[in-house]
Amino acid sequence: MMNRRLLLRTSSAAVAGALGAAALPDTVAAAAEATPGPSARPIGGSGPTDGVTRRLLQEHPSPAEGWEAVQTLVEIPRHKESGRHSHPGVEVGYIIRGDVLMEFDDRPPLRLRTGDPFFIPEGAIHNARNVGTVTTMMLSTYVVDATKPLVTTY
Template sequence: MKRMGLLLTLTLTVGIALGVIGTQALNAQQEPMKRTVLLKTDLAGIEGKEGVLALVEFAPGAATQSHYHPGEEIAYLLEGAVSLEVQGKSPITFKPGDTFHQPPKQVHRVKNLSSTMPAKALAFTIAEKDQPLTVPVK
């Protein structure tokens, strides 16, 4: 009977340890930002431009690298709290329900202010057709 209890305890301990290691590995591999394009369409009356609607998700505690958008971007924060750090300006904090506008080629980065919860935004971009939505800056 003691042997069965010891075996059960050992199995449970190993299982918990593997679960913790697996969770840490998954979190370490998570990208700071994920952009899911919901709609990409030509815009009537605006030759050569397209509109893109995307769901942007920021991993807990993550910060994007400095980047810019070639087109106009308008965003609505759905969940979480983020800090928008525009190059040469003081950071601005946004919470759910806040909106913001990024003019073309304005270098910035975004940081999720929570270390445990993701942040989510809905972003609408108007840009030249077939251009990347973001351009990294070194």
């Protein structure tokens, strides 16, 4: 049986969000089940999110019942973006490399550069747009509701 939360974390969030995990090709589901440890998979198909990856680094129960801590390494190629999405908890991040314009639905955008930390509140709809000259790398740590998908796309 495919772990839906793992699929949403490590494969195409745009596809999984729009179609549901069962609609993904068997080869994608089988690869996700067969891949031990952290893996990186593209977040979108062709278009502005093409080539974006979210690698699951670690996942642990939180001290607060029903919550978990999840850490990922996100890579966004030049001229690409994460796509509008939210998380069922907070995101605490750090820009390892690159320049990002973090766009929000409810506040002005935030320009982030190599070495900058960031914080995104629970449920905030946001989009990370690579505005630099290299592939952006972000370390993102989430404290999220364990019963919900890590990413909800819009």
